[in-house]
Amino acid sequence: MSIISLCEPKYLELKNRLIQIQDLEAAASLLNWDQTTYMPTGGTYARGRQIATLKEFAHQKRTEPIIGKLLEDLRAYEKSLPYDSTEASLIRVTRRDYERAVRVPPEFMAKFSQHQAVSYEAWVKAKSLEDFSIVEPYLEKTLELSRELASFFPYKHIADPLIDFIDEGMTVSILRPLFNQLRQKLRPIVEAITSAPPIDDSCLYQHFSKEEQLKFGYAVIQRIGFDFQRGRQDETPHPFTSSFSIGDVRITTRVYEDNFSEALFSTIHEVGHALYEQGIGLELEGTPLAEGSSSGIHESQSRLWENIVGRSRGFWECFYPQLQGIFLKQLSPVSVSEFYRAINKVARSPIRTDADEVTYNLHVMIRFDLELAMLEGKLDVSDLPEAWNERYKKDLGIFPANDSEGVMQDVHWYGEMIGGMFQGYTLGNLIAAQVYQAAVKYNPEITVAIERGNFTLLHTWLKQNIHQHGRKYTANELIHRVTGKPLSIEPFINYIQDKYSNIYHLKVPLSA
Ligand SMILES: [Zn+2]
Numbered sequence: 001m002s003i004i005s006l007c008e009p010k011y012l013e014l015k016n017r018l019i020q021i022q023d024l025e026a027a028a029s030l031l032n033w034d035q036t037t038y039m040p041t042g043g044t045y046a047r048g049r050q051i052a053t054l055k056e057f058a059h060q061k062r063t064e065p066i067i068g069k070l071l072e073d074l075r076a077y078e079k080s081l082p083y084d085s086t087e088a089s090l091i092r093v094t095r096r097d098y099e100r101a102v103r104v105p106p107e108f109m110a111k112f113s114q115h116q117a118v119s120y121e122a123w124v125k126a127k128s129l130e131d132f133s134i135v136e137p138y139l140e141k142t143l144e145l146s147r148e149l150a151s152f153f154p155y156k157h158i159a160d161p162l163i164d165f166i167d168e169g170m171t172v173s174i175l176r177p178l179f180n181q182l183r184q185k186l187r188p189i190v191e192a193i194t195s196a197p198p199i200d201d202s203c204l205y206q207h208f209s210k211e212e213q214l215k216f217g218y219a220v221i222q223r224i225g226f227d228f229q230r231g232r233q234d235e236t237p238h239p240f241t242s243s244f245s246i247g248d249v250r251i252t253t254r255v256y257e258d259n260f261s262e263a264l265f266s267t268i269h270e271v272g273h274a275l276y277e278q279g280i281g282l283e284l285e286g287t288p289l290a291e292g293s294s295s296g297i298h299e300s301q302s303r304l305w306e307n308i309v310g311r312s313r314g315f316w317e318c319f320y321p322q323l324q325g326i327f328l329k330q331l332s333p334v335s336v337s338e339f340y341r342a343i344n345k346v347a348r349s350p351i352r353t354d355a356d357e358v359t360y361n362l363h364v365m366i367r368f369d370l371e372l373a374m375l376e377g378k379l380d381v382s383d384l385p386e387a388w389n390e391r392y393k394k395d396l397g398i399f400p401a402n403d404s405e406g407v408m409q410d411v412h413w414y415g416e417m418i419g420g421m422f423q424g425y426t427l428g429n430l431i432a433a434q435v436y437q438a439a440v441k442y443n444p445e446i447t448v449a450i451e452r453g454n455f456t457l458l459h460t461w462l463k464q465n466i467h468q469h470g471r472k473y474t475a476n477e478l479i480h481r482v483t484g485k486p487l488s489i490e491p492f493i494n495y496i497q498d499k500y501s502n503i504y505h506l507k508v509p510l511s512a
Contacts, residue, residue, distance in 0.1 A: 007073070007074055007076070007077035008077075010070055010073050010074055010077075011074060011077060011087060011091070013070060014067070014070045014071070014074065014090075014091070014094065015090065015287060017061065017064075017066070017067065017070075018090070018094060018286075018287050018288055019286040019287060020061060021058050021061045021062050021288075022286050022287065022288065022290070023286070024054050024055075024057050024058040024061070025054075025055075025058050026244045026245065027054055028051050028054040028055050028058070029242050029243075029244060030242075030244055031047060031050055031051050031054070032051055032242070033242045033244075033250060034047075035047050035051075036236050036237075036238075036240070036252070037234045037235070037236055037252065038234075052113075059101070059106070059109075062097070062098070062101050063098070063101045063102050063106075067094070067098050068098060068102070071091065071094060071095045071098060074091050077091070078091040078092065084472060084473075086281075086283055086284065086289070086472075089289060089471075089472040090287055090288070090289055093288055093289060093471055093472070094288060096168070097288060100153075100164075100165075103152045103153060104149065104152050105152075108148065108149070108152075111145070112145050112149065112417075115138070115141055115142065115145060116142075116415055116416060116417075118138065119135070119138035119139070119141070119142055119414050119415065120411070120414055120415040122134055122135045122138045122414070123135050123138070123408065123411065123414030123415065126403075126404075126408060127404045127408045128404075130402045130403060130404045131403070132384075132385050132403040132407060132408060135408065135414060136381060136382060138414070139381050139384070139413060139414065139418075140381045142413065142414070142417060142418055143374055143375070143381055143418050145417070146162060146375065146417040146418040146419050147375060149161070149162065149417065150162055150375070150419065156171065156172075156173065157171065157172035157173065157372075158375045158376065158419075159172050159371065159372055159375050159419045159420065160172055162375075162417065162418075162419030162420035163175070163419065163420040163423060164420070165420055166294060166295040166420055166424060167294045167295050167296050167420070167423060167424055167427060167475060168293075168294055168474050168475065169294075169474040169475060169476045169477075170294075170296065170423065170427065170475065170476070172372065174487075175368070175423055175427075176372075178430075178487065178488075178489060179365045179368060179369075179423075179426065181489050182361060182365065182426070182430070182489045182492075182493075183361075183362065183365055183395065185489065185493050186358070186359075186361060186362055186493075186496075187362075187395065189358060189493075189496060189497065189500070190346070190348070190358060190359055190362070190396075192504075192506060193346045193358060193500055193504050193506075194346065194347070194348055194397075196504040196505070196506060198345070198347070199341045199342060199344075199345040199346075199503075199504075200338075200342070201341075201342035201343075201345045202342075203330070203331065203334045203338065203339065203342050204259065204260045204261050204342050204343065205258055205259055205260075206258075206260075206327075206330040207257055207258060207330070208257055208258075208260045208327055208330065209257060210255045210257055212326050212327065213255050213257075213260070213263050213264070214253070214255060214263070215326070216264070216322070216323060216326055217253065217263060217264050217267045218233070219322070220264070220267075220268070220319060221233075221251075221267060221268065221271045223453060223455065224268070224271055224275075224305065224309075224455045224459070225275055225455055225456065225459040226251070226271045226274055226275065226278075227278050230246070230247045230248060230249060230278055231248065231249040231250055231251065231274055231278060232250050232251075233250070233251050233252070233253060233267075234250065234251075234252050234253075235252060235253055235254060235255070236252040236253075236254060237254060238254070239251070239252045239253055239254055239266045239267070239269075239270050240252055240270065241270045241273040241274050241277065243274075243277040243291075245285060245286070245290075246277070246278065246280050246282060246284075246285050246290060249274045249277040249278045250274075251267065251270040251271060251273075251274050252270065253266065253267045253270070254266070261343060264310075265306050265310060265311070265343075266306075268305050268306045268309075268310040269302045269303070269305070269306040270302065271302075271305060272301045272302035272303065272304060272305035272306060273292075273298060273301060273302045275301065275305070275459060275462070275463075275467065276292055276298060276301040276462075276466070276467050277291075277292070278467075279459075279462070279463040279466075279467025279468060280467060280468060280469075280470040281468040281469070281470060284470045284471075284472075288471065289470040289471045289472055290470050290471075291470060291471050292470070292471065293466075293469070293470070293471050293472075293473060293474060293475055293478055294424070294427075294474065294475040295423075295424030295427070295428075296423070296424045296427030296428050296430075296431055296475050297427075297428075297431060297466070297475050297478060298424075298428070299424050299425055299427065299428025299429075299431075299432075300427070300428045300429075300430075300431035300432040300435060301432075301462070301466070301467075302428065303357075303428045303429050303432040304432040304435065304436055304462075307357045307429075307432070308432055308433065308436050308495070309450060309455075309458070311343055311344055311357070312450065313340050314447060314448075314450045314451035315450055315451075316336055316339060316340050316343075317336065317451050318450070318451055318452065318453040319453070320336045320339060340503075341503055344356070344357075344499070344500075344503050346358045346359060346500065346504075347359070348396050348397050348398050349396075349398070350392065350396075350398055350400045350401070350405050350406070350409075351405065351409055352364065352367075352409065352410065353410075357429065357496070358496055358500060359396060360425070360426075360429065361425075361426045361429055362395045362396055363396070364422050364423070364425045364426040365395075365426060366388070366391045366392065366395055367410070367412075367421070367422040368422050368423050368426070369391070370384065370387060370388065370391070371413075371418050371419050371420075371421065371422065373387070374418055375418060375419050384407055385403050385406060385407045388400070388406050388407040389406055389407075392406065427475070427487075429492055430487060430488075430489060430491075430492045431475070431479060431487065432492075433491040433492035433494075433495045434479065434483050434485070434487065434488065434491040434492070435462075435465075435466070435479075435482055435483060436491075436495075437483070437491040437494075437495075438465075438482055438483040438484070439458060439461045439462070439465075442461065443457060443461065445457060446458045446461070465481075465482045466478065466482060475487075
């Protein structure tokens with residue numbers, strides 16, 4: 001009998017077990033989606049318990065010794081198959097997940113998640129009172145637990161295992177030099193742009209009715225390719241995307257009636273995530289391969305649609321007449337050029353999530369460096385606010401008004417851990433530019449098609465090259481396959497230079 005026929009029943013057994021685990025995870029996500037959209041607040045306590053119960057069952061099933069035994073028995077079968085076959089990929093990825101999951105004692109995870117919950121509560125209070133000292137002891141404990149979590153894994157740099165959780169294959173030795181280069185290139189670009197006369201973006205801050213904004217947004221995302229037969233859109237305070245299966249991918253949106261940019265661009269961002277999830281190959285359904293490759297790759301899809309496409313001149317050549325038609329009073333005096341400049345205004349600002357695409361990465365890299373310094377033992381939690389403010393002064397030329405606007409602005413360190421929390425955002429921007437460059441090189445018609453409102457060329461290319469593979473390849477493998485090169489800052493810097501020399505009418509082209 002051949003290896004294949006002997007192994008096939010074991011492969012099927014593994015796959016069936018994995019599908020059950022995914023079902024538990026999907027049920028937990030659905031409970032979470034419901035909690036953040038429609039659940040009455042009275043359900044909060046019980047819902048927290050229900051989600052924890054499902055997650056615990058999923059974790060138990062994922063770490064059962066039988067999974068390890070099946071993976072061991074399937075080694076020869078895996079070797080007999082092509083690397084990119086669904087079967088070999090499923091075995092390979094499951095082995096990595098399994099080995100990672102069994103290294104961390106369940107008692108430790110329970111202790112850590114309990115601590116995360118109380119630390120989050122302390123952060124909410126500290127942030128509202130603008131008082132870092134309230135959350136400081138919790139953050140010290142978080143640092144200790146993050147270091148302990150890393151210690152369950154072999155590593156070169158203590159942050160590597162923590163980064164690996166969401167950006168598999170990325171390490172400090174890859175990211176630190178890449179980010180240093182990026183910072184050096186970005187600082188003078190930001191300097192040149194912010195020395196130019198500022199853009200007047202007041203046209204975006206008029207009254208835009210919620211109903212009309214939602215209607216316009218709906219038309220835009222349908223045109224881009226969001227499949228409403230396999231997804232839906234709801235409202236939440238903090239937009240996110242949830243996927244329960246390839247046939248059910250949901251986005252959420254929030255609308256501000258006095259700020260046009262907020263709803264539309266965050267909706268396009270979430271659609272970028274959703275197109276990825278909707279585009280995963282059906283043969284991967286229900287398995288751990290039916291997800292995005294990494295946090296950086298996922299973010300590359302959202303940032304590509306939000307910024308490179310959604311904030312492009314061509315996109316608005318297509319959609320602006322329609323938008324003007326809806327908001328006649330507000331936008332008839334505003335030309336498409338003025339509108340295009342307004343949605344691309346660059347400014348030094350203290351808050352990461354409000355930052356434009358030029359300054360955004362500077363915010364992220366400050367956090368990345370501070371995380372590393374804390375994990376390395378070079379920065380004490382008590383000195384963190386001062387270190388934060390110093391870096392903001394140095395990199396962005398601003399000084400936060402208080403710690404709520406400074407070191408306490410993001411939930412990540414207070415509700416999750418220290419390490420691996422931020423690199424995905426900048427990786428997303430870099431990968432988006434590199435991938436888009438490859439797409440346009442493959443088919444130069446893509447940019448012209450966008451001006452005509454045809455997004456199918458780009459969407460199909462992304463689906464074929466990235467989406468359909470789900471989690472088969474790591475980010476580094478995927479970047480190589482798609483662009484023929486390792487990850488680099490060049491496509492992003494070129495994109496920023498071209499776009500913003502033009503928008504800011506800089507006489508000398510930006511050179512960094
Ligand atoms: Zn995102």
